[in-house]
Amino acid sequence: MATDRQKVVIAVFLSVSFLFYSFYLYFSMPFKGYIKDQEACDGKMVWQHYNCNACHQIYGLGGYLGPDLTNEYSLKGKDVINAFLISGTSTMPVFHMSEKEMNDLVAFLKDVDRTGSADPRTFTIYPNGTIEQ
Ligand code: HEC
Incomplete structure (x- = not known):
């Protein structure tokens, strides 16, 4: 049975560990200095819509x-x-988008292309749960 003193030591240890890990993750974010592109942001909304x-x-x-x-x-x-957006295929519907929606969508896909690659099986997974491509 842990004494009150031991419980306090454990609580302080866990709190400090939590804070340390939070700061570590926050400051090691890979997308620091990410420049927001308004077209790409709008394109994300089109993608979701x-x-x-x-x-x-x-x-x-x-x-x-x-x-x-x-x-x-x-x-x-x-x-x-x-071409796919305008014509569709037998399995992909035509969405009848405006010119702006298509341009924004392309900007979004350009941004996605810049920030990652498609096959997660090739990623390296670290013990702390983060990944690297
Ligand atoms: C109902 C399902 C469905 C939805 C919703 C859909 N797609 Fe598709 N899309 C497909 C299928 C299936 C294909 C493959 C068609 C083929 O090759 O005949 C495809 C193909 C494509 C391709 C060409 C991929 C390639 O290189 O062969 C693009 C680009 C694309 N879709 C973009 C989009 C975008 C952007 C949206 C949203 C606006 C969208 N699709 C919504 C089913 C869908």
Whole structure:
């Protein structure tokens, strides 16, 4: 049975550990100095509005009817993305988007392409739960 004094020591130890780990994680964030691009932000809203994630993955997460689009921008480019949005396919609906929505969406996919790669199986996972590509 722990004495009151031991309980206090354990509580202080846990609190200090928590604070230390929180500060460590906060200051080692990989996206420090990230520049916000308004078009890409708007594009994220378009992505959410049309629920592209229901069928597509980003960074390997999402629905599995369509392919992962994390690196679509560098692999296929703006014109292919626009072509799919305008024409659809037998399995992908046409969304009848405005010109601005399509441009914003491309900016979002460009940003996603810049910030990650699609295959999480190639990532290194560290014991503290963070990953590196
Ligand atoms: C109902 C499911 C569904 C939704 C919702 C959907 N897609 Fe698709 N998408 C697909 C499927 C399936 C394919 C593969 C079609 C094919 O190759 O015939 C595809 C293909 C694509 C491709 C071409 C991928 C490639 O390189 O072959 C792009 C780009 C794309 N979708 C973008 C989007 C965007 C952006 C949205 C949201 C506005 C969206 N899709 C919403 C199902 C969907």
